[in-house]
Amino acid sequence: MKLILLFLFCPIAFSAKHTLRYTLTAASGIPNLPEFVAVALVDNVEIGYCDSHRINPEPKTDWSKKGVELYPNVLDWYTYKCERNQRLIKMRIESLKKHFICSTGACVFQRMNGCDWDDQTADTSGFNRYGCNGEDFITFDLKTLTWVGQTSQADIIKQEWDRDTRRIRFWNNTLTYECLHSLKEYVAFGKSSLQRTDPPSVSLLQKTPSSPVSCHATGFYPDRASMFWRKDGEEIHEDVDHGEILPNHDGTFQMRVDLNISSVKPEDWSRYDCVFQFSDVKKDVITKLDKAEIRTNWVPPSDFLVAAVTGGVVGLLLLLVCITGLFIWRKNDNNRIPVL
Structure with missing residues (x-):
């Protein structure tokens, strides 16, 4: 689940399978929750974030911050992507409401897309799916270039989106070329800082x-x-x-x-x-x-009882000392000559 925004925020390098993930979430009718949140991950590490309150993308790792320092203009592009995707996903909610899906009450709508690349076998794959209120709603099948409804309500959306050839061409190009091209660039970019193994x-x-x-x-x-x-x-x-x-x-x-x-x-x-x-x-x-x-932080009941009794005795002794000191202080204070 990740977003098309924050592309440069992701390097990683290992001789294995690499993943680039984006999640866009739009919420309607839920108080104290941003209307829009976008997160980008590489190999399951969050590397970028933005929401409707902070529209400027925020790099989440040292190496993604370094990328912004090297290419400062890239933030403007990601800000544009964040703003654009915020509008698009909110439009999706309106479309769902038009078809009486999420028509009343709270609604949480998500787009989850990304790609995988194995740098040993060169195998690649991509995916794009949408969810509504925590349930899969509709997915894009890269092999058939068609949409697959996950619920009976999604069939209405499927028919509409299958007729939209421009949308199909866009996702086919995004998942089979752009996403993988970006992922490979991030692998190369972050190789020196991320090609490591930290023992546990x-x-x-x-x-x-x-x-x-x-x-x-x-x-x-x-x-x-x-x-x-x-x-x-x-x-x-x-x-x-x-x-x-x-x-x-x-x-x-x-x-x-x-x-x-x-x-x-x-x-x-x-x-x-x-x-x-x-x-x-x-x-x-x-x-x-x-x-x-x-x-362990477990204390046997017997030890706990001893500790409680000991603590009580110590507390009483401290109280007696304080009371005795108070009387001595008052006695000495009464013997002082006032200064006028």
């Missing part, structure tokens, strides 16, 4: 002694990574829960994989380990399941 910081976390042990990796880059639990060197799937790869604020990523240890005997803990691996790096990061290495 891996920790074992647990809420309580009976909770699953979470193997948590953070700070890694790129997001082409996997993580799993092993027993005796073999990957296991039972009693394992995989979390999604999520972005950090600094452009790196984090992920977790949980192991239910309720059926694991204490003497068998040494047979388990957590493995983090990049898709294109041979060396894995292996973390043994070790009770001494588990981080």
